Amino acid sequence: MNDLKAKLNPSQLEAVQAIYGPVLVIAGAGSGKTRVIEYRVLNMVQNNIDPASILLLTFTREASRKMLARATAHDSRCKSVDGGTFHSFAYKLLKRYAKVIGFPESFSIMDEADSLDAVQRCVAALNLFDGEKKFPKKDTLKSIISGVINKNTTVGKILEKEYPDFFSFKDDIENLGKKYAEYKIERNLLDYDDLLIYAKLLLENEIVRKKISERYKFIMVDEYQDTNKLQADIARSLSYSHNNIMVVGDDAQSIYGFRGAFHENIMKFPENFDKCKIIKLEENYRSTQSILDLANSVLENMQNKYSKCLVSARQDLGEKPQIQFFSDAYREAEWLAAKIKELCDEGLDLADQAVLFRSSYISIPLQAELSKKGIPYQVFGGLKFYETAHVKDLMSHLKVISNPKDELGWARVLMLLEGIGPKTSDKILKDIASYSTLAEILEKSFEGHNIKFKYSPNIRKLQQLLKYVLEETDIGNQFSKVLDYYLPILKNKFDDWNLRLNDLETLKQISCRYDSLEDLLADFAIESPDSGVKNAEYTPREEEKPLTLSTIHSAKGLEWTNVYLLGLMDGVFPVSFSLGDEDEIEEEHRLFYVAVTRAKNNLILSLHHEASRGGINQFNKISRFVDRANILSKLNKQAIIDPDIDDDDISSCDFDQDTVIYDKKSLYNKVTRIF
DNA sequence: CCGCGGAGTGTTTTT
C-alpha cells in the first residue's frame, strides 16, 4: 500500500481507500478522476474483494474499458470487473431476467430513428392530425414523451415550460404517450428510455434486487453529474442492501441537461445517502496554470456558484491561450490546418492535437481543408454512420430475422422493394402480424403474395433470402447473403453506392465478431461503433495516428496536448436556440468550461465573422462567453483578420456580393471594437 | 397507390 501513497495525493488516496459505505467524489477537471477509479478497483481487488462483485457504470463504454484496462495492467484479476453504460447494463439485466418482468425471450432495441418512426405511426393510428390546428411534429412529440420519462415530470409541465404553443394538445399527447408505450410492448421493442424504465422496475422486485445485490456488492458510477433521475434510482436500488456506492463527478461539467440529466443528483447525493463521505479533488494534473487561469475565469462568469478554483500541480506556467479572428470559415480552416501541419512537422503527433466545436457542421470546411492537405483525421459526434440510410436498410433485414414482430424493420425492408409503398407495406404488415415465427411468415404470409401483384417477384426474392438466412447460423454468412441481395437495391437507390458499399463491408467485419444476432443488434443500437478514419483520397501510413475532430460533448473526459476550439461566435456557441432560456445558456457555459479544460499545454480559440445561414449572409459577433474582460485578459490576442484581403480573395470564396451586409471597413471596425 | 418533384421549413448536443 506504500505503493499507493507514492502514486496518489492525499485526497485521491482517501477516495481510493474508502471502500465501504456511500462516497461522493467531487472531481474538478483534470484532477485525476480516472486515476482514482483505476486505483480504487485495483486496491479492492488486492484486498481480496472478488472482482466480479464490482460494477463500474460509466457514461460511455469506452470510458469503462479504458479505466478497467489500466487496472488490469496492474493486476490481471481486474479483468473480471463488470463495467459499461447504464443502458448496456440495463440491457444485460433485462435479458437475464426477461421472464420475471413478463418479457419475451427476444426483444429489439430501437434507435432514435426507429422511435421517431414508431411515434409517427402512433400519431397516424390515433388520427391526431387536426385539419384546423397544427399538430406538433414527430421530433417534438418524441422529445416531450422522452422528457416526461427522463425528467420524471408530466406532459403538462413540459408543454408549459418548453412548448407553450402546443398546450392545447395536452390530452392528445398524453394519449399518444400511452399509445406509443403500448405499440412498443406489442412488438417487443424497447427504446433507450425503456431500457432504464424496465431496469428500474425490475430492481423494484425484491427477489431480483436481492439477487443482484448479492452479485454486485460494490457500485461505482462515473460522470454522476450527467445521470438522470431514472439512473440515480437504479444506482440507489443497486446499492440498497449494502450501501457500498461511490459516485464521481463534477457539477461544473454537467452538459447533458437536454437529455434529462439532473445535475442536482450530485448535489443532493449526501442528503440521499446517510453518512456519506465527501471527498474533493481540486489539484489539476492536466493543464498549465495559464489555461487554468482562463478556466477559472469561465467558472467565475457563471450564474451558479461552482465552488472550485483549479490549481495546477504542474510547475510550468505555460503559454497564454490564444484567440484568432478570421473573416470567414474558409480562412479559419485554412489557417488551422496549416498550423496543425506545421506543429506536426515539428514533432507534435497528430494524435496529441484535437479540434473541438459546438456543432458538427462547424467542422465541415476544416474537414475539406484537411483532406486537401492530406492530413488524416477522425470525427467524433454528429451523424453516426449507423444512422445512414444504407446501413439502416441492411440492418433492418437482420432485425426482422432476430425479431419477426419488428414492424419497423419489416416496413423498411418491404418499402425497398419496387412497387411497394406505404399502403401496400401496411397491408402486408398486417398480414405478417398474424403469425408469430419467421418460418410461418415466410411460408404462409409470403405465399399469399406470390402471383397476384406486380411486386410479387420481389417478395419472392425476399422470401428466398430470408429462408436461406434463417437456416444459416454463422453471422458472417448471413450478412454476406443479405449484402448480395441488397447490392442491386443499393446501386439503384444511391449514386454514391460505391462509397456506401465500403461502409457495409466494414460493417461485415464488425458483425463477424459476434455469435448472436441479437447481441450484435443491441450493441449496435446501444454502443455505436465509431465511424472509422475518414481521410478522403488519402491513405495514411499505418503508424500515423489521425487528428481528432470532435464535438465538445463527445470530448468529455478526454485530453490532448494541443486543443483548438473552433467557431466561437454568439449564436453558434452558445447556440441560438439556447438564448431564450437562462438554464440553457448556463449549460452552454459549462460546455465552454469543459472545452477549455481539455487542453494540456496549448489552447487556441478561433472564430469567423461571416457566415451564410439559410442563404442570407450575416455577421457574427464574438461569443458572449469570450467577450468579457476577465476572459480577454487571459488571452493572447492575435492579429485581427487577415491583414491583406484583396477583392480577388473575397470573390474567390463564393461570396455573393449583393447580399453582403457589411463591407470590409465596417467589418473591420466591428471586429476591432471589442478591444 | 406508387413515386417523383416542387415547395417550404428550420438548422444542436446523445444513449
Place this chain on the structure above:
DNA sequence: CACTCCGCGG
C-alpha cells in the same frame, strides 16, 4: 442547403 411533406401524374 438539406430534409420533409404534400400534391399531382402515371
